[in-house]
Amino acid sequence: MARLYDAIEPEVISMSMLQYAIESLRADGESLVIPKDDKLNYSEVVVLRLDFRNILRMENLWLFTNLTKLQMDNNIIERIEGLETLHKLTWLDLSFNNITRIEGLDSLTELTDLSLYNNRIEVLENMDSLKKLNVFSIGNNQVGDENSIRYLRRFDNLRTLCLRGNPFASKQDYYVYTISHLPQVHFLDYKLIDEAPREEATKKYEIQLQQLITLEEQEREKEKAVEDQSKQHRLYKDAFVENMDQNQLFSGMFKDDTEGQKLILVPGSDELMIQFEQKFNTIITSMFEFGLKEKELRDREIEDFWICVTEAKNENTRLAATIVDEFKIYRSTLFAKEDLEQQGVSPAVATEYDEALTTLRNKLMALEITLVDQLEDTIQTFERNLGEMVSNFTESMRANFSQIRELQAYFNDSIVNLCVATVERVMKGELEDEFPDDTRELFADKDTIMNACQTSDEFHRTKIDQREDEMFSRISNWLTTMMDNIHDEEEYKRNRKRIIEISRLIDYLRADIEDM
Incomplete structure (x- = not known):
């Protein structure tokens, strides 16, 4: 209806x-x-x-x-x-x-x-x-x-x-x-x-x-498995080492490298590939474990920072409450002498009360200024400590990426030597049935095989560079965002809110005597 x-x-x-x-x-x-x-x-x-x-x-x-x-x-x-x-x-x-x-x-x-x-x-x-x-x-x-x-x-x-x-x-x-x-x-x-x-x-x-x-x-077991996997991925991502717990980077270097997939078919490359992958993943595993340990250190630093901030705020609130309570006692004593129902508040008492309100406001504002200075010092120390941690993380990871590039360079040189030797054997007719047709074309002459090796090497280096740039860009943005939020969002809003609270309290107390 x-x-x-x-x-x-x-x-x-x-x-x-x-x-x-x-x-x-x-x-x-x-x-x-x-x-x-x-x-x-x-x-x-x-x-x-x-x-x-x-x-x-x-x-x-x-x-x-x-x-x-x-x-x-x-x-x-x-x-x-x-x-x-x-x-x-x-x-x-x-x-x-x-x-x-x-x-x-x-x-x-x-x-x-x-x-x-x-x-x-x-x-x-x-x-x-x-x-x-x-x-x-x-x-x-x-x-x-x-x-x-x-x-x-x-x-x-x-x-x-x-x-x-x-x-x-x-x-x-x-x-x-x-x-x-x-x-x-x-x-x-x-x-x-x-x-x-x-x-x-x-x-x-x-x-x-x-x-x-x-x-x-x-169903719950399946959901828990998915949730655990998701939680683990978030942990690795927050540590900036996601997809480094296995051989994802190594696999990615060869997955879309069409030239490289042909080159590793050259006779003698099997053992070279095994050694390359083992050494490569040893470095990656070291980076992965280091990243998780560094995250633990950063988390501990962040936790200590917020504990310190909370304690400072709580102490400031306690002191402010004490000041306000003392003022309430003073106010009650002051007005107890007045005949409020018949004559209201006398001019002398009103003047004294107004001066007391100014003093109250000054005390509360001074307390807030002290807290602002205290929190600013704490934030600066925290920012310095966290910056040093990020710098240490970046330098260590940069050194590891350099090792990976050196390993890639060694692998490429070894592949080039194998390929050159293979070209000579192909030209002598010693390897007629060793390769598929599309792979045999690479070994037609030395220039062709050298171009293929160079293309494959550049592809691998690009993959390594992209992973490095992504890691450093994300941790840098993470640090900047965190500190901006603490400065602009957390502390600025807290300070503004407290000042408004103080102003409203004083206005309320002043309006109260005006009513009387």
Whole structure:
């Protein structure tokens, strides 16, 4: 049945709509983090209501980086989108819309409460990242088979589930099947599940459940293997030595080297190739192990840095709280002498209080300046230490790459000597049946074989140079990005936030006496 407001022109989430929604929250007193007299700051909004607005598309929500609760029920939304930046969202209501597919929820890893009630969804899918999901309402949709029920078994924290109003919920064994296959759920369709019926249901589906558990265990093992492999690759990549734990670089040098693949067929090259590969991979293995050890050292340095920063901040906060507490005691003592109800604050006391506020502000600002200087010294020391580590890493790896180039040069010289000797034997007719036709063409004369050796050598050196440039470029960018984030993002934002807090505190205390 069409809703009354379906006839209204569809809307997208415009900036004016968002401003109006936030102002409404202010008026209702629901958004206490944004005082009414302050400038609108979307990143400070934690609750947002956009229900009954005939919204068609979800847009501009990336501004609300600290949002925890989003209400968008009773609209005409057809697709879940635009939620990628809402990492802190714990509560999402998209009920009474026109959504046909579950998607776009991958980044909502903190979500505990999700309502998709009264939509057009047929399959439960694409929710794997919602590990904390506790309440899920999917009633009045088009879910039609038990596959979707089995899908919900992966949500260990799911306690409340609404499925009523779906085609599957009208089947005779719906309740028995659901409570037996979802043992973690305590409330189904808003009713508490008794243990006795669940035990009976579990016995009824005992064989099915055993088979399902076996399949799930096998699937978990596969997922764990993939996850371990992915985690290992991330570790190697963060150490800048990915694809160096095996012979990937050596294989890559010959994989697309058409000339080189022909050259290594020359008689006597087998032993030369074996020695080349062994020595090559010995150097690569040494580089790989060194890279992992250096990463451990860098990680330890980074961890120590943040411990030091946290301790400095905590101590600064403690001292600031002590100063504010002392001021509160002074303030209470000062106003205790005044007859506030009859005469208010006398001019002399007001003057004294104003001077005390100035002193308070100066103390808190001085404390902040001290912390800024302290953190700046800590950051400079950290940057110097980390820079030395990166420099040590780069110099050591550069020396190893030089060894690889020397090894490549030796291999190339050896191949050239073998090929020249082979050309002479071919010209004498001693190796008529030794090579395929396309390989025999290389040994027609000395110039041809020398050009082939040079082409192969340049190809190998290019592969080595590319790997070296990539390694050094990435670690240099990593260092620059990290320090820029610490200087510009972490410290600048912290300092700015603290100054604003001090100013607001002083303004509040000054406004308080003005009221009196």
